Amino acid sequence: YSLLTYVNQLNEDIESVEKRNREIREQKENHKLNELDSAARKETTLSDTSAQIAKTRASTQEKTKMINDTKDALDECRPLIGNIVSLLKQEIxxxxxxAF
Structure with missing residues (x-):
């Protein structure tokens, strides 16, 4: 009777260890899947951020060019406008x- 109890106890222990091993394997597999998913999300986010940076740089360069073009046009107009103002000051x- 004592031997049978001992064997039953060992079988229960073995089943418990096997169950725990299965749970650990599942956790390990889930962890691997989560790591892969996380790496994919990280790569996507990095790619999106890099694209946004590139667009922002291109937009900044375009705006800088527009500002410089506008400044050049203003610099060209300024002397002409100054001449008109001087003429008007003399003629008015x-x-x-x-008139009166």
């Missing part, structure tokens, strides 16, 4: 006198 008093 005589035009006002002629």
């Amino acid at each position: 008093p005589s035009l006002v006198r002629q």
